[in-house]
Amino acid sequence: MNRKVTKYKRIGVFTSGGDAPGMNAAIRAVVRTGINYGAEMYGIMRGYDGMIKGDIKKLISKDVSGIIQRGGTILQSARSEDFKTVEGRKQAFESLEKFKIEALIAIGGDGTFTGAKIFTEEFGVPIIGIPGTIDNDLYGSDTTIGYDTAMNTVMESVDKLKDTAGSHNRLFFVEVMGRDAGFIALNTGIATGAEDILIPETTTNIEDLVISLKENKRKGKTSAIIIVAEGDDLGGAYEVAQKVKALDSSYSTRVSVLGHIQRGGSPSVADRVLASRLGFEAVEALYLGYSGVMAGMVNGRVGYTPFEKSIKHHNDIDKDLLRMARFLSI
Amino acid sequence: MNRKVTKYKRIGVFTSGGDAPGMNAAIRAVVRTGINYGAEMYGIMRGYDGMIKGDIKKLISKDVSGIIQRGGTILQSARSEDFKTVEGRKQAFESLEKFKIEALIAIGGDGTFTGAKIFTEEFGVPIIGIPGTIDNDLYGSDTTIGYDTAMNTVMESVDKLKDTAGSHNRLFFVEVMGRDAGFIALNTGIATGAEDILIPETTTNIEDLVISLKENKRKGKTSAIIIVAEGDDLGGAYEVAQKVKALDSSYSTRVSVLGHIQRGGSPSVADRVLASRLGFEAVEALYLGYSGVMAGMVNGRVGYTPFEKSIKHHNDIDKDLLRMARFLSI
């Protein structure tokens, strides 16, 4: 987190990694705050890929008008293999030089900041990160942009599945996003009154699950929803359903993989406000001379975390909530 | 369609087959209209299964209060193998006799009315059908209860997928319900501006699809949505995606199977009004002495269609709309 106060004239902004609702709100805030500071703002298309290829365009205030409510990202996003090579990063740096871009705002997750860390070290370009990922798996911000919207999308889908599960006495296994982190699964499981929640952070015991389902049945509960994070140690929803079937074939089971709808949709209030604040704060941080850090909200206040720390660590999941969820769904 | 005007004292109502949003609104209308006619109303649980087992309960006006806006069906639904046997149907008839139920309202689809037709012929119990299925595949009603809501659920999901498809230059194959009928696929395809729509009613030519995708690419369109009805002749979305991949591997493809969320959710205005009207008209039809017919809305007016006709025929899909959809999505 080195500081050297500068008056940047041209700042670039890009989105990278999986897209998340609220990224557009962050782009809007970055562009307008930069303009307010007197900078010219540039949008870099498709993350590091567009940076390498020089796919860069000037953004004025009007270009980000009417985007705060839209899902996706107007700058598009991609993963770039080339940026993992020195040669690729050199080309990216040359693009920035060509456009006279002096500093960057990177909106994305783990992979984005890993690239940003190397790039700023190699070429000295100041970079501030903004956590934009639905997975909420970054250290240094209580929540990440897109997380709240994704959870509400999951919840609305599970509410719909509950209608049909209850009408048919069915056992539903619902797979939600979360390769390494169970945040979405845990919270949507609580919010939908799911009968069980399987997450990567805990060891899933299939026998226990079957026993608790039997117990439910005994009490007269004939339908159930099991939320499965895609990264659960037993596998995704299909694998878990098969394992349950193998132990007890009496269930009419159904599997629903919610998939990419979780990445889309108009962002929620929480995500729009978070994105607006972090977009604003990220540019302010640049002008205060920060670099190599991610801007985040920690306990209601903005905080800055070095890229290496935000990448390596995750927010911890509160495992007591699993226990609570289980007996609230009795 | 035999008529013998009777004053029924006890009428039963049940839902059967796949559940559909608006079934509760229909139950509410049936119960309250029946009460208005002076009848006692009985809810039969889980369709023919509950009829066989005598799982039947009296419904008063308050029991159907606050359900008009809820998805699923408070009477639950199931498929019954036993009802396909004479013995099963005999048991069902005995249950009705036990509860002194003189006439029935059956809410469901193809299978429901097939059973109802046999049952009314065998035992003389008057039955009026109400079309409750998201698939819209019944002759005798312009639309079926649940169809409009299901389409809006699909559309909202595809709108979300478009956010992420557009952010990543991806080719999305979205599977929607419709084993025999492409109504949902066709209309949601038009409504979301899908690049192509594959339905059971037409032969899908994979080479043509790949050619039109290439043409899109050439024009600078880098993302696309293909809507696939589950009953397409080439298979579901996974099969189609693989076939496209086999012909042209340059795409970053994704598959999304929307699945059971299409059956749930709070019903739309159109479905609630349709369900209320048909529930009302079905009971009126009983008292007018009708039996063995399905009540439907045809060109804005109620019409009655014999079960055998409503089952054997389907509404035709307007294939010109496919052509229109294709060039509106240029």
Add this chain to the structure above:
Amino acid sequence: MNRKVTKYKRIGVFTSGGDAPGMNAAIRAVVRTGINYGAEMYGIMRGYDGMIKGDIKKLISKDVSGIIQRGGTILQSARSEDFKTVEGRKQAFESLEKFKIEALIAIGGDGTFTGAKIFTEEFGVPIIGIPGTIDNDLYGSDTTIGYDTAMNTVMESVDKLKDTAGSHNRLFFVEVMGRDAGFIALNTGIATGAEDILIPETTTNIEDLVISLKENKRKGKTSAIIIVAEGDDLGGAYEVAQKVKALDSSYSTRVSVLGHIQRGGSPSVADRVLASRLGFEAVEALYLGYSGVMAGMVNGRVGYTPFEKSIKHHNDIDKDLLRMARFLSI
């Protein structure tokens, strides 16, 4: 409805009157169908006002990309006093000549087509109308673009009000749009199980309303929703609430005027499909030599109605539904 088959090279499209969800879907369909016919397409801003001022711009296929799901109208809308004068219309015609626009597609309601009728008579410019208004008050189309979405917006709001009405034993008067027509009020009233529905097409008797509320109370129903069309003969929701209070002050009443949210929002499947079809058919009609007519959907098929007929007449409301609504909400 005079026909002279022509090959138009330049066609203008505009939206006029109150905006309605689905107008953008209609613009998209018009533009892309016209391009498909080999025409150059022009967007006229703010209806007749932009036509007079020459605020006109060329639209290519990409300009209407990504708008099918958006509320409002990218061409904006306005009412124009100047267009009611001969001088104003002459200026409008000169604008069209300047841009070499040979024919027009007008998306709007009553006022729009009244202007279009005079304009096409005076200057011979062929015009096809598309019914875009949430009020559904045009003869010649079973439904108008925006109507279905507006009703769903009302329904979702009333569902929310019911939560709070039921929690507090309150009597809610909800005012919905409909200056001359009770379509929105009637259908949303049925869909939300409203205790009463007051519309312009019937005489509202305040004593009867109070009596039926008392009857509800007697039965133990302590909260109620009354839907009031803004054009009811007794006035809007505030006036009706006061009159009820004057007769019986025992209620805890609340008034909610839903207002302009009814005009916005992402269009429903029904509205997007309707708008796409009519946009397509309107351009086809131009090339078939039609003029001075509104394209509409009548019983599932496209039909054309002369402007004078579509303006003077309205679709009739089915008053039997009022009676049905009342006893379904017992």
Add this chain to the structure above:
Amino acid sequence: MNRKVTKYKRIGVFTSGGDAPGMNAAIRAVVRTGINYGAEMYGIMRGYDGMIKGDIKKLISKDVSGIIQRGGTILQSARSEDFKTVEGRKQAFESLEKFKIEALIAIGGDGTFTGAKIFTEEFGVPIIGIPGTIDNDLYGSDTTIGYDTAMNTVMESVDKLKDTAGSHNRLFFVEVMGRDAGFIALNTGIATGAEDILIPETTTNIEDLVISLKENKRKGKTSAIIIVAEGDDLGGAYEVAQKVKALDSSYSTRVSVLGHIQRGGSPSVADRVLASRLGFEAVEALYLGYSGVMAGMVNGRVGYTPFEKSIKHHNDIDKDLLRMARFLSI
């Protein structure tokens, strides 16, 4: 905050004051946690009113099944004048004695806890409070139950108004809830990109507002949204609109009072999780011997705040955010 560890056998729960989405989720959590502790749980209808009248019923686990997703409160809510008298509170205490209820969970806001504080002091009944109010105006919890949902309801409505505002070049004044606190107005204003936000916590200068609107117009921004908290020092949206009109009559202004829809609707993930956790923690707190405190979430952890403190103080609004909102909406 006196503690005396006890093993309660019967616990009552009630909701009081304005209803808020998530109250049902809190009731569910309270009931099931209490049952888990071996207590019998009792629901007291309509807050203090039902307590006085002895309108109390036993709640088993199934009674709170399927309510987590529903707005409103199954226990209903009311304000009670009688409870403000010693006599009324004595009657309430006698009701509790009659039902052998030994402790209470009170879900509500300011007024609820004011009553609870007096009652627990007078009669020694242990009470834990849960913050259930959309206004977010309680000290001791970062957010209150219902607040997040209410904000999303406001946002969705304003998104719709923006469609129509932008289509017509209009100036919209939107009144949102918040008699004493501007939390809803501030955050929804940021989330919708409102041109200005008027809240009780700051002095509104009408001249400044008109100047900034003129400045917007000069830049070519022809439509605008102004969010007005109902408790703004200049009055509600109607008053503010008139004052703007008096200074500059060139605007086509519209007023929208969102009203009671803000209290309803299915709760968001955030509200359901918050309600579930606080319901759980409140009962745990009772068994740990706490009384006279409100359970809240502070920086991600549960915390307990004495009633007098939670009532007298409010969370502070971050006025820097107003400044940020203004220049992000340039």
